[in-house]
Amino acid sequence: MEVSAPGPGLVAEAMAPLPDSSASAARGGRGRWAPALQRAVGRLAAPVCVPLATLVMRFGFRWRIRNAADSRALYASLLREDPRPLLVAANHLTMVDSALIAWGLGSAGSHVVHYRGLPWNVPEQSRVESSWLWRVLAYLMKCVPIPRGGERRVVAQVLERLGHLMRCGEVVLMFPEGGRSRSGRVDAESIAQGVGRLIKELGDCRVLCVYLRGDAQRTWSNLPAVGDTFTIATRLVEPRSALRGVRASRDLASQVLGHLAEMERAYWAGRP
Amino acid sequence: MPEHKILEKVVEILKPYAKDADALAKVSLETNILSGLKVNSARLVDVVLAFEDAFGIEVADEDADRVETVGDAVRLIEAKLG
Numbered sequence: 136m137e138v139s140a141p142g143p144g145l146v147a148e149a150m151a152p153l154p155d156s157s158a159s160a161a162r163g164g165r166g167r168w169a170p171a172l173q174r175a176v177g178r179l180a181a182p183v184c185v186p187l188a189t190l191v192m193r194f195g196f197r198w199r200i201r202n203a204a205d206s207r208a209l210y211a212s213l214l215r216e217d218p219r220p221l222l223v224a225a226n227h228l229t230m231v232d233s234a235l236i237a238w239g240l241g242s243a244g245s246h247v248v249h250y251r252g253l254p255w256n257v258p259e260q261s262r263v264e265s266s267w268l269w270r271v272l273a274y275l276m277k278c279v280p281i282p283r284g285g286e287r288r289v290v291a292q293v294l295e296r297l298g299h300l301m302r303c304g305e306v307v308l309m310f311p312e313g314g315r316s317r318s319g320r321v322d323a324e325s326i327a328q329g330v331g332r333l334i335k336e337l338g339d340c341r342v343l344c345v346y347l348r349g350d351a352q353r354t355w356s357n358l359p360a361v362g363d364t365f366t367i368a369t370r371l372v373e374p375r376s377a378l379r380g381v382r383a384s385r386d387l388a389s390q391v392l393g394h395l396a397e398m399e400r401a402y403w404a405g406r407p
Numbered sequence: 408m409p410e411h412k413i414l415e416k417v418v419e420i421l422k423p424y425a426k427d428a429d430a431l432a433k434v435s436l437e438t439n440i441l442s443g444l445k446v447n448s449a450r451l452v453d454v455v456l457a458f459e460d461a462f463g464i465e466v467a468d469e470d471a472d473r474v475e476t477v478g479d480a481v482r483l484i485e486a487k488l489g
Contacts, residue, residue, distance in 0.1 A: 288475070335468075382459065382465075
């Protein structure tokens with residue numbers, strides 16, 4: 136297993152409640168304490184959960200990320216050197232992409248020591264609620280379930296919570312396509328608004344685009360093939376839009392998807 | 408613009424996105440766009456953008472969040488048109 140030392144200047148971890156944002160303050164105490172409590176409980180469980188998840192990936196499924204050192208170094212420097220909100224936006228092919236991407240952005244050791252670097256992610260709510268095991272794991276592993284295909288009002292509440300976390304210095308991982316790429320390639324027409332809306336509302340948000348793909352991954356699936364080796368590519372962007380309202384959210388999400396599509400083209404061009 | 412004209416235009420815009428043609432034929436102000444007409448939630452943004460183009464209005468994300476029924480859409484457009 137690849138192990139990279141945590142960046143020396145990564146922001147120190149704190150067990151204190153996450154600072155409040157005006158939006159969540161307006162909603163009352165739960166908006167402030169629920170994510171803070173989840174983070175604190177997850178932080179306590181991290182020394183067991185994070186290495187265990189990594190061991191399962193590395194030795195259970197024998198997965199490997201060939202160039203993780205580069206992406207980890209970049210990610211550590213982004214956390215260390217710039218306090219602005221950071222969103223990770225990635226292509227989506229399998230159900231374990233969020234775990235693989237977290238692994239590609241930091242070793243188990245660095246995520247345990249610098250818990251902030253373990254990104255929050257947004258799994259489908261119905262999947263999380265399908266069993267108690269999933270519920271517990273999702274709670275411990277920084278998940279905020281989102282009802283895909285749900286009312287915009289409900290999705291907006293989840294996005295507000297994610298925005299609050301990002302303003303507090305946490306990193307959020309989202310898939311701009313809103314689901315796994317059914318064609319096996321980044322679908323620039325399948326745009327989930329959430330990514331664009333978060334970028335717009337945060338104002339000074341940086342986006343780390345991540346393209347991850349296993350050598351054996353031909354199309355979408357539940358899990359990557361056992362023994363697969365992944366390539367990870369990263370690109371830091373700061374999307375901006377002169378548009379307003381819903382159109383701006385669409386424009387920003389579209390820009391991010393455009394970057395992922397470009398990264399995919401580069402991936403295939405570089406493949407032997 | 409009178410409400411029935413707005414409703415007509417809204418239904419016209421919804422046509423290509425509604426998967427339930429029967430529900431669209433019986434559409435009313437109370438019809439839920441997602442569960443009633445079976446419009447894909449990801450395409451709801453396209454619908455809102457089509458409203459913007461058709462009526463020459465601008466819709467904020469927060470306004471779009473409140474659109475659940477055909478009536479919500481009609482009232483939003485009425486309000487924007489002033």
